[in-house]
Amino acid sequence: MILQCECALKKWWKRICCGQSGQALPIVLALLVFGSLVTVPSLNYAATSLKSSDATEAKTKGLYAAEAGIEDALWKLVNDKPASFPYSYELTGINGMTVGVTIDEVTVVFGEMIGGSGEHSDWLIITKEITWSAGVYYYTMNLFNNGSGNMKIEQILIDFPAGISFVEDSTGGDITSLDPDVNGYPGSGITVIWTLPSPTTISAGSSKDHSFELSGAEGINGIEGHGFVRATRDDVGTVWDSDSLPYTITAQASNDSGQKSSIRAGVWQGTSLLDISCWQINP
Secondary structure, eight states, X not given: OHXXXXXXXXXXXXXXXXXXXXXXXXXXXXXXXXXXHHHHHHHHHHHHHHHHHHHHHHHHHHHHHHHHHHHHHHHHHHHSOOSSSSEEEEEEEETTEEEEEEEEEOOEETTEESSOOSTTGGGEEXXXXXXXXXXXXXXXXXXXXXXXXXXXXXXXXXXXXXXXXEOTXXXXXXXXXXXXXXXXETTTEEEEEEEEEEEEEEOTTOEEEEEEEXXXXXXXXXXXXXXXXXXXXXXXXXXXXXXXXXXXXXXXXXXXXXXXXEEEEEEEEOSSOEEEEEEEEOO
């Protein structure tokens, strides 16, 4: 009985796969062709997905390695400042990669040399008051003329860290009501510039306020910003609002396969404090 069942099964399978003449049926050939068409692309897709996953993992490791290079450069600026710039060096073995790091000083910001440009730049005294409420920073800059004659203000520039947006139509105070030009974007830091078509006069011994608003989360490091006020008097010139100096740091991580990831950061360094003004990934 078992042999008869096996024989019947073989005959049934032969009828399915072959005609009475033993030729392969068209439907079976079609199924075989369809299977090959589906299987090969599926395997290719799987291989492509694996390669893409590997590339993404390598890129992520590269960005972490580049970030380590930035952190190392920040430490150097505070604890072991280079004697001259640009200063370049390499870190090895960071996520299996080599990281090239370059620190360079910035000597000109929007056409202005760093530092006071006039003999009596100390005649213009800059103070700031900043409060935060419900996602908005209320910023007031006071300009005091400590000199012996009139002083005219023609430009104000402030460089802000990432995470800050300028609130439109918020400019007020005694200097100007015109909104500024905003350079950059909130994700990496903005530079805000008020250029006065008619310079504002501050008489000797008096002061004027300049106010505006910024939107951002509470407690952003470096919210005071860094920048300058430019007066028309040649003996005052451009007055910077702090003793901090700006630098750029570039870190590029690379592996043996030639894959590269880089980060560029802008930083203001004071006596012992660093403010990150911008942060760009693969610039």
